[in-house]
Amino acid sequence: MSTSTLATSTVERIEAFFDQLASRGHVPLLDHVSGTLEFDIEGADRRWMTIDRGDLVVNRNPVPTDCVLICDPDTFIRIISGEQNLVAAAMRGSVRVAGDLSLGLRIQRAVSDGNG
Amino acid sequence: MAEKTVSILEGNTFVVSDPAGNIEAPPADTHGLFAWDTRFLSRWVLTIDNQPLQTLSRDDLDYFSAQFFLVPGTGTVYVDADLSVMRKRSAGNGFREKLLVRNEKSEPRDLELRLEAAADFADLFEVKDALSKKGETYQRVEDGRLVLGYRRETFVRETWVTSSAPSVLDRKGMTFRVHLEPHGEWQATIDVRVPDALKATPAEANGGEPGGPAADAAPAKDLEGWLASAPKLSCDWAPMARIYQRSLVDLAALRFFPGIVAGALPAAGLPWFMSIFGRDSLLTSYQALPFAPELATTTLRALAAWQGTRRDDFRDEEPGKILHELRFGEMTAFEERPHSPYFGSADSTPLFLILLDETERWTGDRALVEDLEGEARAALHWIDAYGDRNGDGYVEYERRMKTGLENQCWKDSWNSILFADGSMSKLPRSTCEIQGYVYDARVRAARLARTFWNDPALADRLERDAAGLKARFNRDFWLPDRQAFALAIDGDGRKVDALTSNIGHLLWSGIADPDHAAACVAHLMGDGLFSGWGIRTMAEGEGGYNPIGYHLGTVWPHDNSIIAAGLTRYGYREQAARVAMAILEAATYFDGRLPEAFAGYRRDLTSFPVEYPTACSPQAWASGAPLLKLRAMLGLEPIGEHLLVDSALPEQIGWLQILDIPGRWQRTDAFGRGRGARR
Numbered sequence: 070m071s072t073s074t075l076a077t078s079t080v081e082r083i084e085a086f087f088d089q090l091a092s093r094g095h096v097p098l099l100d101h102v103s104g105t106l107e108f109d110i111e112g113a114d115r116r117w118m119t120i121d122r123g124d125l126v127v128n129r130n131p132v133p134t135d136c137v138l139i140c141d142p143d144t145f146i147r148i149i150s151g152e153q154n155l156v157a158a159a160m161r162g163s164v165r166v167a168g169d170l171s172l173g174l175r176i177q178r179a180v181s182d183g184n185g
Numbered sequence: 186m187a188e189k190t191v192s193i194l195e196g197n198t199f200v201v202s203d204p205a206g207n208i209e210a211p212p213a214d215t216h217g218l219f220a221w222d223t224r225f226l227s228r229w230v231l232t233i234d235n236q237p238l239q240t241l242s243r244d245d246l247d248y249f250s251a252q253f254f255l256v257p258g259t260g261t262v263y264v265d266a267d268l269s270v271m272r273k274r275s276a277g278n279g280f281r282e283k284l285l286v287r288n289e290k291s292e293p294r295d296l297e298l299r300l301e302a303a304a305d306f307a308d309l310f311e312v313k314d315a316l317s318k319k320g321e322t323y324q325r326v327e328d329g330r331l332v333l334g335y336r337r338e339t340f341v342r343e344t345w346v347t348s349s350a351p352s353v354l355d356r357k358g359m360t361f362r363v364h365l366e367p368h369g370e371w372q373a374t375i376d377v378r379v380p381d382a383l384k385a386t387p388a389e390a391n392g393g394e395p396g397g398p399a400a401d402a403a404p405a406k407d408l409e410g411w412l413a414s415a416p417k418l419s420c421d422w423a424p425m426a427r428i429y430q431r432s433l434v435d436l437a438a439l440r441f442f443p444g445i446v447a448g449a450l451p452a453a454g455l456p457w458f459m460s461i462f463g464r465d466s467l468l469t470s471y472q473a474l475p476f477a478p479e480l481a482t483t484t485l486r487a488l489a490a491w492q493g494t495r496r497d498d499f500r501d502e503e504p505g506k507i508l509h510e511l512r513f514g515e516m517t518a519f520e521e522r523p524h525s526p527y528f529g530s531a532d533s534t535p536l537f538l539i540l541l542d543e544t545e546r547w548t549g550d551r552a553l554v555e556d557l558e559g560e561a562r563a564a565l566h567w568i569d570a571y572g573d574r575n576g577d578g579y580v581e582y583e584r585r586m587k588t589g590l591e592n593q594c595w596k597d598s599w600n601s602i603l604f605a606d607g608s609m610s611k612l613p614r615s616t617c618e619i620q621g622y623v624y625d626a627r628v629r630a631a632r633l634a635r636t637f638w639n640d641p642a643l644a645d646r647l648e649r650d651a652a653g654l655k656a657r658f659n660r661d662f663w664l665p666d667r668q669a670f671a672l673a674i675d676g677d678g679r680k681v682d683a684l685t686s687n688i689g690h691l692l693w694s695g696i697a698d699p700d701h702a703a704a705c706v707a708h709l710m711g712d713g714l715f716s717g718w719g720i721r722t723m724a725e726g727e728g729g730y731n732p733i734g735y736h737l738g739t740v741w742p743h744d745n746s747i748i749a750a751g752l753t754r755y756g757y758r759e760q761a762a763r764v765a766m767a768i769l770e771a772a773t774y775f776d777g778r779l780p781e782a783f784a785g786y787r788r789d790l791t792s793f794p795v796e797y798p799t800a801c802s803p804q805a806w807a808s809g810a811p812l813l814k815l816r817a818m819l820g821l822e823p824i825g826e827h828l829l830v831d832s833a834l835p836e837q838i839g840w841l842q843i844l845d846i847p848g849r850w851q852r853t854d855a856f857g858r859g860r861g862a863r864r
Binding site (some may be wrong): 154 | 293337338339340341372444445446490491492494496497500513515517518519520525526558559560
C-alpha cells in the first residue's frame with residue numbers, strides 16, 4: 070500500500086497523533102523511562118519516539134531503537150483512538166512487536182496520561 | 186487413559202502426560218504441552234513396531250524433569266521383555282526428550298520407532314469450558330523439522346519438532362528405523378519448541394532453546410542455587426523441615442517469567458493459574474519476603490509495567506489500577522476474554538502499595554521505591570478517584586460488563602458475600618478487608634512520600650486520610666449486636682453481617698481499634714470460626730455455612746497466614762502460634778504441601794484435614810503460607826537497619842532457628858525457644 074491510496078483523513082489523524090505526542094514534552098509518569106520506540110505504520114509513516122527520563126521527542130529520521138511496533142494504518146488509528154487494545158493486538162499478530170515490549174506498553178501510558 | 190498423570194514444569198511451560206510419558210489429550214482435559222495458556226501438543230505417543238509400551242517405573246526427578254522406563258506390550262502381566270526403552274523429558278520453552286532404546290537380546294534386530302505428534306492449540310479457557318476452535322490447524326515438514334501450526338486471521342502459533350537422530354518426518358509425526366546390535370543401544374534427542382506469545386512471527390518466536398535456557402543442567406543448577414540462597418531452617422518439631430523444603434521447591438517451580446521485566450514472579454498455581462495475578466503474586470511475594478525477596482521486586486516491577494492507563498469497561502480497567510490476571514491465549518488475543526490484562530480486583534492496587542513499602546523495609550531497595558514513584562502515586566489516585574465509586578469514602582467494586590468477575594475481592598466466587606441468614610448481598614460491595622488494605626496502604630505510602638519522594642505534604646494528607654478512614658470504618662462496619670466487623674457494606678448500604686475470616690485481615694492491616702480487635706480475636710479463636718485445623722472462611726452456624734463451600738466454610742492456609750500475622754501485630758502471640766501450628770499440622774497430612782483449601786469440618790470430627798476437591802496444586806499462596814507463619818512465630822520485623830526477633834512458639838515446638846535471612850542487614854539469624862523447650 071502506498072501513501073497515495075490512503076484516505077487523507079487517515080494520514081491526517083496519524084500526523085495529528087504524532088504532533089500531539091511531540092507537544093507533550095515532559096510526561097511525569099515516564100520519569101524513570103528511557104529508550105526509543107519505532108512506529109512502522111506500513112505504507113504510511115515511520116516515526117521514532119525517544120523518551121529520556123520522561124522527556125519525549127518525536128523524530129522523522131531513524132535513530133537506534135529498543136522496540137519496534139509494526140502495523141497497518143487502520144490498526145494504528147484504532148489503537149491511538151482507544152478502540153483497539155495494544156496488547157491484544159500484539160497477541161494476535163495484528164501489531165508486530167520486536168524488542169522491548171515494556172517500552173511499547175509505556176506508550177499507552179504516554180498517550181493516556183491526562184485523559185484518565 | 187491412565188488414571189495417574191505426570192506433570193513437569195519450568196518457566197512458562199508445563200507438560201502433563203500419562204505414566205508412560207504419552208500425551209493423548211481429551212479436549213477438556215489438561216493433558217498436553219502448555220505454554221502461554223495454549224496447548225502446543227495434544228498428542229505425543231511413542232510406539233515400537235506399532236506396539237504401545239508399558240511402564241515399568243517412572244521417576245519424577247524434580248519439578249522440571251521426569252524419566253519413564255518402558256518395555257513393549259500392553260498386558261497387565263509382565264512378559265519377559267528383551268527391549269528396554271527410556272524416555273527422559275525436561276521442560277522449558279517446550280521440552281527436550283531423550284530417547285534411549287537398548288537391545289537386551291544377543292541377536293541383532295531392526296525396529297521401527299514412531300512418535301505421533303499433533304497439536305490442537307487449545308486456549309486454556311477452551312480446555313476449561315470445552316469450547317471448539319475457530320481457526321485452522323496445519324502441519325508441514327520443512328528444513329528437517331515437523332511444524333504443527335494454527336492460524337486464525339493474523340494469529341499464528343507453531344510448534345516445532347526436531348530430532349538429533351535421522352528420522353522420516355511426515356505430517357503426523359516422525360519415524361526412526363533403528364538397527365541394534367546384540368546388547369546395543371540407540372539414542373535420540375527430540376526438541377519440541379514453543380513460541381514466545383508476544384513475538385509475532387514463528388521464526389522469531391520459536392527461536393528459544395527447549396528444555397530450559399541451556400537444556401539439561403540449567404534448571405537443576407538453578408534450583409540448587411535457589412535452595413542454596415534460601416535461609417537455612419532447623420527445628421525440633423520434625424515435620425517443619427519437610428514443610429519448609431516443600432514450600433521453597435514449590436515456589437521455585439511456580440516462578441513465572443513475565444518477560445516484560447527481568448526476573449521471575451510467583452504464578453498463582455498449577456495447572457490453571459500459571460500466569461501473573463495481581464492479588465496472588467503480591468500476597469505470595471509478601472509471604473516470601475524474608476526468604477526470597479527477589480520475587481517481590483519482580484512482581485512490583487511487572488505489575489507497575491502493566492498498570493492500568495485508561496477506562497476500559499471490558500477489562501474493568503481504570504488509570505492507576507493494578508491488574509487482576511494476565512493471559513496470553515487465543516481467546517484473550519481476540520478479546521473473547523478480557524484478560525489482556527483483566528483488572529477486576531479491588532484489592533490488588535492497595536496490596537501493591539503495601540508490598541512496595543514492605544519490600545523496602547526488608548531489602549532497603551531505595552531505587553525500587555524511587556523508580557515506581559509515578560506508579561505508586563497513580564495507584565493512590567486510583568483508590569480515591571475510581572476505587573471509591575460512590576464517594577462514601579470506601580472502596581467498592583462492581584463489574585462493568587458481564588464478562589467480568591462478580592466478586593473482586595479474594596473470595597471471588599459468586600456467592601461468597603452473604604448475610605448471616607444466608608441471603609445474598611447487593612452490588613456494589615465494599616468488603617471490610619479491602620478497607621483495611623487501603624488504610625495500611627495510605628499509612629505506608631505516607632512513609633514512602635516522606636522518606637523517598639520528598640513530599641511531606643502528600644505524607645500528611647495520606648496520614649489524615651488514613652486516620653479518618655480508620656475512625657469511620659470502626660463506626661460504620663461495626664456490628665454492636667455481634668461484636669464483630671461486618672463482612673461488607675452492600676449496594677443498599679446494609680451491613681453484611683455474616684461472621685467470616687475477613688475480620689482477621691483487619692488485624693493484619695491495623696485498621697481495627699484495640700477494643701474491636703479483642704472482640705474479633707475472641708471470634709477468630711472461637712468454635713464458630715476455628716475448626717481446630719485453622720480458621721474457616723465462614724463461621725459454622727451462619728446461614729451460608731458449608732464446610733465444603735469454596736469460600737463458605739473451608740479453611741484456606743494463606744488466609745490463616747495473614748490472620749496469624751495480624752494476631753502477631755496486635756500482640757496476640759499465643760493465638761497466632763495456635764493458628765500457625767494448626768495449619769502446619771494440617772500440612773503434615775499432605776506430605777508437607779498445603780492445598781489451596783481444605784474442608785472446614787471440626788477437627789474432632791474427621792481427625793485429619795479433608796482436602797477440598799480442586800485441581801490446583803501447588804497453589805502459590807498456600808506454598809507461601811508456612812513462610813509467613815514462620816515469620817509470625819519468630820516475630821520477625823525489620824526495624825531500621827536491623828531485624829527484630831521476638832518469638833512466641835506454639836507448645837509443640839521447643840526451638841526454631843532460621844539462619845541467613847537476607848535483607849538490608851545482608852544476612853542475619855533468628856532463633857526462638859518455646860515454653861516447653863527441651864535442651
